[in-house]
Amino acid sequence: MPTMTTYPPVPEVWKPAADLVAQVYALEPLRADIDARFAAGLDNVAAVDVMAEAGLLGLTLPRRYGGQGRDYTALAAVCEALGSIDTAHQIALTVHLGLVAMAILQWGSDEQRTHWLPLLARGEVLATFGLTEPGAGSDVGALRASARRVAGGYLLNGEKTWISGANHAGLFIIFATIDPTLRHRGITAFLVPRSAEGLSTSVLHGKFGVRAGDTGSVICSDVFVPDTQVLGEVGEGFALALAALGNGLFTVGAGALGIAAETRRIAAAFMRSCGDDGRGWAGGLLARMVVREEAARLLLARAAALKDAGRPNTVETGRAKWQCAEAGLANAVAALDIWQARYAVEHPALLRHWANAKGAVIYGGTSEIHQTMQAAYALGDRVERLPRRPAPSAADLAE
Ligand SMILES: Cc1cc2nc3c(=O)[nH]c(=O)nc-3n(C[C@H](O)[C@H](O)[C@H](O)COP(=O)(O)OP(=O)(O)OC[C@H]3O[C@@H](n4cnc5c(N)ncnc54)[C@H](O)[C@@H]3O)c2cc1C
Structure with a gap:
């Protein structure tokens, strides 16, 4: 059975965070036994410890709180890489950093920030x-x-x-x-x-x-x-939840994009290994996988750029999450189609990514909810409301 042995290239839009992507792929414990762990339903707390040691749990927290001070583009790049290994790793970062630590940074009192953020940045406390x-x-x-x-x-x-x-x-x-x-x-x-x-x-x-x-x-x-x-x-909890989800679903989209990319890579490697020159139906599926992935990544990069600039981005971030999640699921299905047309045996990694992709169209707002919201934005029936506390820009995160 063909497997991926080399690390994938860094997508053009994530090049500013190429160092971090390389760092994620080099963290061997993240991929060790992942298919077996998934099959057995064993959680990834040891992998989260490794992510903490690498400083990933404080990736976008300001340096004054012990974080790395990196931007949203870096966050997307890291979450795509994590999601391409396994969704569970990206979710760990989503909840800890995207949903909780970033929310404390945006909404917390001075005392709350000073107490909790260093603990969260170091991963001494998971959230x-x-x-x-x-x-x-x-x-x-x-x-x-x-x-x-x-x-x-x-x-x-x-x-x-x-x-x-x-x-x-x-x-x-x-x-x-x-x-x-x-x-x-x-x-x-x-x-x-x-x-x-x-x-x-x-x-x-x-x-x-x-x-x-x-x-x-x-x-x-x-x-x-x-x-x-x-x-x-x-x-104020509802506004706070929506603002936190703005970061959470951004990372969910990035993780789902990782599934879209990884299943595309697996499908292409498999076609290559069995001499498929891409001129038949499988080539058509593969070409559509490439375009779905690329279109979703560009939407996410647009959302990242707006977040980095400290500009309103709810519409763009929701759109990106929706399309990344759909791309993850559609590409996983297409890769399974290509595989199963030739092999009547399971492909554990593809099945794992497919099952994981089903989650990404649910959490962070289901696809139906995002679709309804995008229609309302397009009709002018819904407009973005800015929260009382502005979301930190890349410059704020770097402090
Ligand atoms: C793996 C996983 C991890 C999660 N982690 C967290 C977490 O850390 N913290 C947390 O708080 N939650 C978490 N969730 C929960 C997640 O946010 C919810 O599952 C999600 O918001 C959907 O809610 P629900 O499951 O109650 O489905 P429902 O809201 O009951 O939806 C059921 C179906 O009805 C559709 N539907 C509902 N309302 C509408 C509507 N108005 N228009 C059209 N269709 C509609 C939905 O799209 C969906 O298809 C997680 C979920 C999963 C699967």
Whole structure:
């Protein structure tokens, strides 16, 4: 069975981060036994430790907090490389850095930033993002986890589900509502350490994709959170979640792009090895894989450039995530078609990437939700609203 033995070339748009891409591909533990780990459903916490040692967990955090001070273009390049190895690695960076650390940087108080960001940059504490609930996924306003006012803070109660890295995280952003009748305007973000009394987590077994990554549930039973650990303002959680997802889904798109690229590479190597000159139906599939991947990468590079410049980018980032996720799934299917037309045996890496690609069209906003939003933007029925706290630009990240 042909396998990839050399590292892939760095795409033109990610050349400014070529050093980081080379660094990711050189991290052998990220690829060691990955097919077997996926098959067995073993999570990648050891790989996350390796990413932490390499400084990747603080990639886009300012140097004054112990980060590397790199930009969004670098973040996309790294996440594409991670996703091309396995989605679980990219998700680890998505939740820790994209969804939590970057949110604390943008929305946190001076005390919160000074306390948490150095720990997160070094990977001494892993972090995750608790938004989804059994009855609230796409419809965030249906969230039911409650935050009841008590002396000096809030008592959190409720269940979060499908939370990436839940069982290894030392810090959670938990979204809860001070009043469900307020819908979006009641949602508030809380910083909750694992040591908080009443917080427990459990593993979600039997996933279809992302089987080499930890996913779980988080239960809060009368978890006390002091006022000092409210992130942003009370009632500002929905805006904060959307802003955080702007970084999260950017990295999800990049990871899915990694699947599009890797499955294209596997398909091309396989065709080459069996003497297919590309003039038949498989060549047509391969050509479409190339164009889907390239178009998606250009959309993502456009979003990265806007983020780096500190310009509004919600429309472009959502569009890029949607198209990268679709490209990842379509290319994985096309590669399987090319493989299975000649071999009646499993290709573990292709099956793994295909199953992983199914996740990327769900988290970070499903494809249906992004499609609906893009239509609303195109019709002028929806416009980008800038958050109270501006997202940091590349210049801010470099400080
Ligand atoms: C591997 C994995 C990791 C995840 N990690 C995290 C995490 O770390 N933190 C976190 O908070 N969440 C996480 N999630 C949850 C993820 O964000 C949700 O699954 C996602 O938002 C969709 O919500 P849902 O599963 O409840 O599906 P639903 O929202 O119930 O959607 C079900 C279907 O209905 C469609 N649909 C829903 N509403 C509409 C609409 N208005 N118009 C058209 N179609 C619609 C959807 O597109 C979808 O096809 C993760 C999910 C997965 C699979």
